[in-house]
Amino acid sequence: MATHELVKIDSIVVDSVQNPLERCDVCGSCNIVETRECYTCRDCGIVLEVQKLEYHRPYDADIVQYAVLGKTQMGYKSERRATKNSVRLEGLNRLDSHRTSEENVVISAKIAIKSILTNLDFPLSDSVSILEVFKKIRAQLGKGTKFRSTEMLVPCVIYFYYKHNNTPISERELLEVSKISKKDFNEFKIPMASLWPQYKERDRKEYIIQRILEITEHFDLGMSFYYQSYKILSRFYEKIKNTKDDVIVGLVTSITLLCSQPNGVSVSALCERLGIKMSTIHRQVERRVIERFRVSGFRSLVKSAGLLKKVMSKLGVLDPAFVCVDGESGDYEDSLVDGADIVQVVLGNATQVFNNLNESKDFYLFLKNINGYLFATIIQNHNTYINNNRKFANVKSVGKVEKCENKKFVKLELWRYYNPTGPPLTC
DNA sequence: CCTAACAAGGGTTCGGCAAC
């Protein structure tokens, strides 16, 4: 290899102003032109040592100046042949073109990553980190295995990289701009968890919250919508987490949407934005809310918005701005209260919750199990309950009752608790 | 101004597919 360094010249010549300060190191010609990246000899195709930044990527001093054997291209083939040093240039080019298969994979991975990031409008600056993950994962895959190829691995790595960083990425759009099939993509999700353990550490809930915020901002629904969705998410997360992130986002935002005043945003538009189907949300609401709490009268997602709102209100997850106005939910509530049975409950730290001021007053919690729903009232004096002929006043649902195998006890799931800001009169 | 026809978007239902 010659003492001078060779750099890529496969660019378009943007001007032909001769640089009088330079002379070709190989042929001595003064016929030097300035391209976008460098100064090039028009007679032999050699690029001079004087550096210019590449227009399409950040300048990398290591590659341009110190690459082993000069991993570069020395002009196009026709250019090399046209010079009087064609034999030597061809030889140098062969040396220059020599790369290991792994180096070729990295190069093709770089190209594939940048191509996908460009198509998805993600910053190219992420490509360096993604490539590092790509290398780590590929090193763990045995030779000849299915997902080792660039076409297979790159889209998978990009997907998990952004999911890990809680950055929303559309699986559908990713597959559209990738060569991997949906089937293969889904197949790779399982081994990926073991190949990249850091992925398990991602805060999935944080990703969902980010998506809720993104939806709120996209449809300009206001922060009350965001907080309400967040509250529903917190309340139901453990019960609804066994599905895709976007479906969870769609479920909680759709519930909020249906419980809020008409604002011109449809559930359909919301689902389309999330890349999920409205029928999926319909089924989720039916299973996770209607069937789970054994609510009757459900017709369909939108038609039963009022019913959904009543259920959410009774569960205590609706903010004041979303709660039903008086009289709106009367019939439903009454239907739940009828036919009560008294349930005896032993509360461990009840004093801290209901009487944090240590006043010398006794508070009694009376509970009713009504078709699996727990209703409660707190009475200051036990005799009040007795003297009122065991009449339940001001009852509200506060939880759910599940019978245990040992019928001496019931499992209580409280839907809300009361901050210890003072002794409650009634709940 | 009224009405009918049409289009478009939203919503519902059901079957298919893939994963378990």
Next chain:
DNA sequence: GTTGCCGAACCCTTGTTAGG
């Protein structure tokens, strides 16, 4: 077989426009 999700057909509602 069950579950979860998607796709597509179909229905419904609403808005627009043309004709009387």
